[in-house]
Amino acid sequence: MVTAPRDSRERRVTVRDVAAHAGVSQATVSQVLSGSRPVAEETRARVLAAVQELGYRPNHFARALRQQKSHTVAIVVPNITHVTYPMVARGAGEILGPLGYQVALYDTNGLRATEKQIVRTLTDRMVDGAIVFGYPLAPSDARMLQESGVAVVNGSPGSESSPLWDTVQVDETAALRYLTRTLAARYDGPIAYIGGPSGHNTAPRREAGFRAGMQDLTLATDPRLTTSAPYTWAGGRSALTAMLEAGLRPRLVVCANDMIAIGAIAAAREYGLDVPGEVAVSGYDNIDAAEMAVPPLTTVEASPFEQGRAAARLLLERMTDTYRGPARHLTLSAEPVIRASA
Amino acid sequence: MVTAPRDSRERRVTVRDVAAHAGVSQATVSQVLSGSRPVAEETRARVLAAVQELGYRPNHFARALRQQKSHTVAIVVPNITHVTYPMVARGAGEILGPLGYQVALYDTNGLRATEKQIVRTLTDRMVDGAIVFGYPLAPSDARMLQESGVAVVNGSPGSESSPLWDTVQVDETAALRYLTRTLAARYDGPIAYIGGPSGHNTAPRREAGFRAGMQDLTLATDPRLTTSAPYTWAGGRSALTAMLEAGLRPRLVVCANDMIAIGAIAAAREYGLDVPGEVAVSGYDNIDAAEMAVPPLTTVEASPFEQGRAAARLLLERMTDTYRGPARHLTLSAEPVIRASA
DNA sequence: TTGAAAGCGATACCAG
DNA sequence: CTGGTATCGCTTTCAA
Numbered sequence: 001m002v003t004a005p006r007d008s009r010e011r012r013v014t015v016r017d018v019a020a021h022a023g024v025s026q027a028t029v030s031q032v033l034s035g036s037r038p039v040a041e042e043t044r045a046r047v048l049a050a051v052q053e054l055g056y057r058p059n060h061f062a063r064a065l066r067q068q069k070s071h072t073v074a075i076v077v078p079n080i081t082h083v084t085y086p087m088v089a090r091g092a093g094e095i096l097g098p099l100g101y102q103v104a105l106y107d108t109n110g111l112r113a114t115e116k117q118i119v120r121t122l123t124d125r126m127v128d129g130a131i132v133f134g135y136p137l138a139p140s141d142a143r144m145l146q147e148s149g150v151a152v153v154n155g156s157p158g159s160e161s162s163p164l165w166d167t168v169q170v171d172e173t174a175a176l177r178y179l180t181r182t183l184a185a186r187y188d189g190p191i192a193y194i195g196g197p198s199g200h201n202t203a204p205r206r207e208a209g210f211r212a213g214m215q216d217l218t219l220a221t222d223p224r225l226t227t228s229a230p231y232t233w234a235g236g237r238s239a240l241t242a243m244l245e246a247g248l249r250p251r252l253v254v255c256a257n258d259m260i261a262i263g264a265i266a267a268a269r270e271y272g273l274d275v276p277g278e279v280a281v282s283g284y285d286n287i288d289a290a291e292m293a294v295p296p297l298t299t300v301e302a303s304p305f306e307q308g309r310a311a312a313r314l315l316l317e318r319m320t321d322t323y324r325g326p327a328r329h330l331t332l333s334a335e336p337v338i339r340a341s342a
Numbered sequence: 343m344v345t346a347p348r349d350s351r352e353r354r355v356t357v358r359d360v361a362a363h364a365g366v367s368q369a370t371v372s373q374v375l376s377g378s379r380p381v382a383e384e385t386r387a388r389v390l391a392a393v394q395e396l397g398y399r400p401n402h403f404a405r406a407l408r409q410q411k412s413h414t415v416a417i418v419v420p421n422i423t424h425v426t427y428p429m430v431a432r433g434a435g436e437i438l439g440p441l442g443y444q445v446a447l448y449d450t451n452g453l454r455a456t457e458k459q460i461v462r463t464l465t466d467r468m469v470d471g472a473i474v475f476g477y478p479l480a481p482s483d484a485r486m487l488q489e490s491g492v493a494v495v496n497g498s499p500g501s502e503s504s505p506l507w508d509t510v511q512v513d514e515t516a517a518l519r520y521l522t523r524t525l526a527a528r529y530d531g532p533i534a535y536i537g538g539p540s541g542h543n544t545a546p547r548r549e550a551g552f553r554a555g556m557q558d559l560t561l562a563t564d565p566r567l568t569t570s571a572p573y574t575w576a577g578g579r580s581a582l583t584a585m586l587e588a589g590l591r592p593r594l595v596v597c598a599n600d601m602i603a604i605g606a607i608a609a610a611r612e613y614g615l616d617v618p619g620e621v622a623v624s625g626y627d628n629i630d631a632a633e634m635a636v637p638p639l640t641t642v643e644a645s646p647f648e649q650g651r652a653a654a655r656l657l658l659e660r661m662t663d664t665y666r667g668p669a670r671h672l673t674l675s676a677e678p679v680i681r682a683s684a
Numbered sequence: 685t686t687g688a689a690a691g692c693g694a695t696a697c698c699a700g
Numbered sequence: 701c702t703g704g705t706a707t708c709g710c711t712t713t714c715a716a
Contacts (some may be wrong), residue, residue, distance in 0.1 A: 014709055025687045030711055040685060057466050061412070062709035065403040065692045075447075081429050086422045091448055102467060105417075107435055122465075124399050125444060180363045191473065233634050262634045269636065288632035291574045292604045356693055379696095380695055382701060404693030407708045416713045 003100075013056045022050035029211035033058070036148060050135065050224040050282065064126070068149075072102045072314065074127045076118060078110040078134040083287055084304040088133055088155065091308020095316070101128070108134075123148040129315040135201060139164065151318035153311045157205050166314045166328045172202060172284075173209040179300055180213025180254055185278055185334050194223035194239045194264060196256040197287025203228065206256045206284065225250055229260055244271050248280060252342060258283035258290045258299055265293065266342065280290025280342035295340035300332040343621040355398045364392035406468070410491075413446045416469045417659065418460060420452040420476040424534035425629055426646040430475055430497065433650020437658070440641070443470070451477075458483065465490040472659040473497065473650075477543060481506065493660035495653045499547050508656045508670045512644040513552040514544060514626075517676035521624060521642055522555025522596055525684050529622055531593025534567035534608060536581045538598040545570065548598045548626065567592055571602055578605025587611050590620060595684060600625035600632045600641055607635065607683065637682035 017025045020230040024043055030128045032047040033253075039047075050056075073096055093103050098217045104127065108115045114144045119141045122130055129151040142165060145152050155168040184191055193210045196203035207226075214221050225248060229235030236255060244251065244267065253268075255261035261283030268279045275281055275295055283290060286301035311328055317323035366385055373379045381389075392398070402552045406412045415438055419427040435445045443665040444467065450457045461483045464472055471493035478500045479487075484507060487494050498510040526533055535552045538545035549568075556563050567590060571577030577595060585592065586609065595610075597603035603625030610621045617623055617637055623631060628643035652672055659665035 012709090015711095016709080027687060027689095027712080028685090031686090034711080036712085039382060043686085057711050061403045061407040062692090063711075065401070065407055065483075065694090065709085066711045068692080070403070072446075081430050084705080086428045090422050090449055093447065097449075102446050102463075104414075104444050105431065105435065106445075107432055107439075111393070120399075121444075125402050181586075224530075250602075258632070259630075265635065279622070287630070288601075289629075289634050292601070292608075292631050294608065294636055315366050317693075354693090354694085356694090360691080369692080369705090370705060373702090380701070385702085401693050404714090406694075407693080407710090408695045410708080470705090637691080 011052045012059065012214055014058075014059070017054055018050045018056050020046065021023055021054060022046045037051065038085040043081035048122065054095075061339065068126065069128055070102075070126045071100055072104055072125065072127045073312075073319075074104045074118075074122050074125075076106045076108060076122075076130055076132045076134075077224060078108050078114075080105065080107045082264050083307045084302070085133060085306035087092060087216070088131075088308035090303035092131055092235075092312040093308075094305075095309050095312035099316070104229050112138070117143050120145055121137045122150060122157040126150075127312055128319045129153070131311045133307075133311075136162070137165070141317060151315055153315045153318075155307055155311050157202050164326050166318065167330065168307050168314065169329065169331045170307065170334050171331050172205045172302075172334065173212065175302070175336070176206050176209025176254070176256075176284065177213040177216065179284075179298075179336045180210050181216045182336065182338075183280065183282055183298070184217055184219060185212065188253045188342075189190065190222060190225055190249065192240075192243060192253045193221070193227070194236060194253060194255045195226070195228040196231050196259050196260075210254055224248060227257075229263075233259045233263040233266070236260030237267045238263075240264040240267035241270070244268075244273075252280045253282070255281065255283050258285045258287045258297060261266065261299070261341070262289060265295075265297075276340065276342050288339050290337075290339070293341065298339045298342040299337050301337050303332060304341070306332060344497060347350070351584045352517045353478065355396045355584075356401070357398075359390065359396055360392045361397050364388045368552045369549075374477050377510055377513060381422040382519045410468065412444075414446055414467065414469045415654075415661075416446045416460075416464050416467075416472040416476045416669060418448045418464075418472055418476075419455075420450050422447065422449045424628070426644070429646035429655055430473075430584065430650035430653070433647035433652075434473055434654040435650075436647075436655035437651050441658070447648050450599040454480070461486055464492060469494075471659045471662070473653045473657060475649075477508070477654075478504070479539070493657055495660075497649055497653050499544050505669050508660065509672065510545050510653045510656065511671065512649065513673050514547045514644075514676065516625065517642045517644070517678070518551025518596070518598075519555040519558065520551075521626075521640075521678045523554050523558045524678065524680075525596065525622065525624055525640070526555060526559055526561060527595055528684075529594045532564060532567055532591065532670050533561065534582075534585060534590070534592035535563070535569070535671060536595060536597045536602050537568070537570040538573050538602075539570060542573065544680050545598065552596055566590060570598075573599050573601055575601045575608070577682045578602030579609045580605075580610035582606040587616075594622045595624070597623065597625050600627045600629045600639060603639055603683070604631060604635050607637075611675055618682065624684040628679050632679075632681075635683065641679050642676050646675060648674060 015026045015029050019029045106136045131153050152165040154165050191276045195207045229239040273279050283297050283299040286299045290299050291298040357368045357371050361371045448460045467606050473495050475497045494507040496507050536551045571581040625641040627637050628641045632639040632641050
């Protein structure tokens with residue numbers, strides 16, 4: 001039995017080898033491969049044959065060193081384990097991968113310090129572009145990236161108005177407004193809202209949507225029925241429990257995310273209230289658990305895949321200089337998903 | 343107002359600049375930075391000062407070209423949107439990031455063809471190492487990676503015995519065996535098992551665990567109560583419904599994953615059976631929805647973060663040549679998470 | 685239409 | 701202890 005030598009990293013085939021084999025110069029080989037200048041059909045064929053025969057594969061570092069382009073795109077997110085980011089990453093990868101871009105993942109862990117660190121790494125590594133999701137990029141960081149020639153697309157609530165970078169957004173306000181309007185028209189009685197923690201990026205936007213929806217129907221919002229909670233099951237459960245304990249009986253509870261909503265359903269159930277018979281509940285995000293909830297949760301579905309794809313497309317145009325105009329701001333709308341809970 | 347010139351990519355500071363500034367040779371600068379040979383304390387200080395002053399940052403491509411090392415690790419997974427992979431990626435990133443490694447994400451989309459394609463990309467891009475999760479790597483691909491000097495760690499059921507690469511495993515069989523034994527001892531009556539789809543990697547391992555657990559208690563498994571379903575809510579629901587329709591009344595249903603289990607709970611509930619009063623149900627994976635289920639789901643928690651960290655550590659030792667012995671196989675155990683459903 | 689040769693920016697060998 | 705310089709593999713002028 002033949003054993004491959006340990007660490008047999010054979011010398012790779014280079015342009016030089018191909019050139020020799022085809023009886024042309026390195027320059028010609030390069031030109032044939034990149035199409036950067038016309039080459040006689042006959043030599044072209046000879047070069048391609050040699051490439052085939054020798055199994056030539058270009059060296060990315062040499063290329064990158066020469067061209068100052070890495071063919072790498074960074075995806076920067078606060079926490080890759082949060083449901084939407086993997087989908088965004090996949091959407092972006094779908095577009096970028098087949099075009100030869102490597103997708104590098106950077107998780108800031110929600111820390112500004114880590115974020116700064118990462119921005120330095122990105123310029124050091126000369127990524128061609130960065131897709132930043134989850135929070136608006138600090139202007140100083142954005143400047144730094146811009147100055148190193150890194151294209152940036154930001155996808156996160158609150159980055160809309162920046163003239164510094166292209167953005168991809170989901171209009172959370174509009175989505176929750178529409179959902180609120182639709183559901184509020186269906187139920188007679190007090191309407192409650194359990195929002196996200198103040199300080200969280202998305203919280204004010206979603207709350208604004210709720211309020212706008214109420215206003216559309218000229219309904220007043222009752223402050224005792226408008227509260228906030230951590231974006232968790234426990235948060236939703238205790239928020240609704242508190243209202244019920246206080247003797248309040250909302251007929252509909254609009255929640256800022258699905259985990260809060262599923263927690264609220266639990267609270268209602270513990271109180272012996274039927275969902276949606278006595279209390280209707282809605283969420284936002286359409287996480288896996290929403291479909292499996294009892295009853296299945298009415299919610300809102302943003303399209304993270306499409307956000308990722310869209311971001312990648314905008315970025316591509318920047319990286320290839322296909323587009324070089326002012327910052328573009330793309331807004332996608334989120335769709336209501338009506339299930340049994342409301 | 344001062345406007346930065348468009349695309350003002352200023353020339354980066356190089357070793358040459360630092361050398362000139364410090365009045366030493368390029369070689370010395372390089373040596374100081376890498377510590378690869380002793381340098382007089384005084385010159386050392388001068389060089390470091392120059393580095394500071396000029397804001398020198400090394401060029402990764404030049405380095406990579408010279409050393410044939412990219413300081414990049416690839417994480418290859420079949421589908422980044424599946425719960426566990428982001429956690430694995432994060433665990434690995436936690437270890438690798440601070441050490442200066444870039445983590446590149448590759449999603450094979452579950453396709454062998456894409457996988458082959460990716461392996462080529464990895465060797466082209468000269469990644470130093472690859473962490474492959476989700477399926478055993480094809481031997482031909484493994485060979486190709488090995489030959490290009492790419493270190494590999496495989497984390498997936500079914501790769502244990504390979505002498506070709508290090509592995510990180512979770513002992514699913516042991517976990518389900520233990521869970522089965524624990525739960526079966528608690529309930530009097532028929533015990534059912536809803537497994538994953540045959541053909542799926544994990545299905546036979548989990549089923550083996552169930553059977554072993556039954557055997558431990560010298561309980562016989564009833565073929566009519568042992569079935570399989572897609573790894574989905576709908577799959578679990580219809581599998582249990584089918585049993586109930588057939589007049590079977592399992593007292594405990596052990597399921598191969600959480601989605602099946604939550605579906606089974608739904609089926610029981612639709613049949614007017616109390617969980618866990620009349621039917622107890624358990625799952626596997628401890629997904630978010632498990633905690634939010636009604637009743638909260640008893641399940642098994644593998645530790646994907648730790649798998650990621652462990653894989654990264656093994657890989658590091660290979661990449662740095664700290665370890666160069668035969669393939670190592672690390673097994674982590676998964677913990678039962680007892681909640682109200684069983 | 686093609687070739688020769690100058691870099692890109694770092695490292696590592698060989699001298700001194 | 702330090703300096704000069706060849707080299708990694710490719711792209712891209714400049715000349716022919």
